[in-house]
Amino acid sequence: TIARREGDEWVINGHKHYTTNGSGWEGTGCHLFAVVCRTDPTKGAQDSLAIIMVPGNTPGINVEGFLEPAGHRASITPRIKFSNVRVPAANILGKPGDGVRMVQQNFAWTAALIGASCVGVMRAAFEYALDWAKRETKSGPHPIVDYSVIGYEFADMKMKIEACRYLSWKACQQFDLTGGSEQELAVMAKVYCSEVCVDVCYDAMKIVGVDSYMSSHPLMQLMTDSLCFPLYDGGNLGARRRQLHNIIKAADYDPLTAAYAQA
Ligand SMILES: Cc1cc2nc3c(=O)[nH]c(=O)nc-3n(C[C@H](O)[C@H](O)[C@H](O)COP(=O)(O)OP(=O)(O)OC[C@H]3O[C@@H](n4cnc5c(N)ncnc54)[C@H](O)[C@@H]3O)c2cc1C
Known part of the structure; x- marks a missing residue:
């Protein structure tokens, strides 16, 4: 344009x-x-x-x-x-060329927000599958959640969700504290949480089994939503990893800035 x-x-x-x-x-x-x-x-x-x-x-x-x-x-x-x-x-906002900085800054806070969206989708998938596993016996003697293979799966899913929750919180806090100049955590939250979100939705589907594959099933709908997160708002494969590459290779890059920067 x-x-x-x-x-x-x-x-x-x-x-x-x-x-x-x-x-x-x-x-x-x-x-x-x-x-x-x-x-x-x-x-x-x-x-x-x-x-x-x-x-x-x-x-x-x-x-x-x-x-x-x-x-x-x-x-x-x-x-x-x-x-x-x-x-x-x-x-025009500013002058020609200023669009680069504005787009970059704008897409840093959307990145942190996508981390939060992913946590919401993962939480919904986890809670649906857990409720199902506590109710269903599949004609066996115990609810599905009592089997260790299922219990370990839930433990792994919950660890991934909590890791993403804290990364997203921290990314949003850093964005606020630094007035948007600190973007590493925000981009990491987008890349990491979006890819984990697809994994966790699939984990939930594996637990519930083949019924979850129906297009009207809540888990299939959550999976379909989750597949967008790595692809949009700057695809993870290119745009978002390129941003991280540029941050990390900068001559003045300090690996601790992401965690501790203040305005
Ligand atoms: C539901 C939804 C809503 C959206 N809303 C908006 C919106 O409101 N505003 C908006 O602007 N966009 C919006 N988008 C578009 C979207 O955010 C971007 O177009 C998309 O993230 C671009 O991702 P991509 O890297 O896959 O790019 P594509 O250009 O589709 O890239 C395709 C492939 O080629 C590679 N590639 C592309 N360019 C290069 C290159 N120069 N060098 C090497 N490899 C390259 C990519 O890594 C990728 O593997 C939306 C998309 C969806 C699905």
Whole structure:
């Protein structure tokens, strides 16, 4: 998406996919967009990435359709086209190039929040499976939870959930204490908790067994939600590990800053 400067205006053209809730709940457009765009396609992001505020009722914005994610059904995932969308030049936040820092900082706090979301999904899966295992005997003499293989599985799941809970808490606290400058723990919370979340949902499904594979089953729905966490908000394989790589290889990197930094 490119914003071209014309006199006192930015003229924006391009497509945006995965613009969560960008269509508004009625599908007619949200009130205000923060459009991440390039101001000069010949320059790199450091010189040209910008965030421009665009009121939702500006002519030229079209909701072209909606993507259909397998999970995360409580949010809307529209495709939006910008055709000669004109806004005042003052609608840019900062200057071209400042978008890099703003996007990075924004995606650091969403990273910590994804850690918290993962803990919520894992907790729901754990509690469902535990309740089931305490009630079900599967025609045997004991509730399923009494068998050691199941009990050990629950113990492992609970350890993973608590580890993620404390990592996410600490990541959020560090983000607040440092005004967002400390991002290592936040990104780690996103990567680690999202991958553990998929494991824990699968652990819960293994305990409950084949019934859990039905698409209407609560565990299958939690699993479908969990699969998104490693993939979105910057995929773990590329974007998020690249961020951690950059933090760790920096000449002034101090391994203890993540744990102890203060503003
Ligand atoms: C439900 C949902 C909601 C979303 N909401 C939003 C939203 O509100 N706003 C928003 O902006 N996005 C949103 N997204 C999009 C999403 O966050 C990103 O597009 C996605 O995280 C990009 O991940 P990726 O790294 O897999 O990128 P892709 O570009 O899809 O990459 C595909 C593969 O290629 C690799 N790759 C990509 N580029 C390179 C490269 N330069 N060098 C080497 N390897 C590369 C990646 O590592 C990956 O393995 C949403 C997605 C979903 C599913």
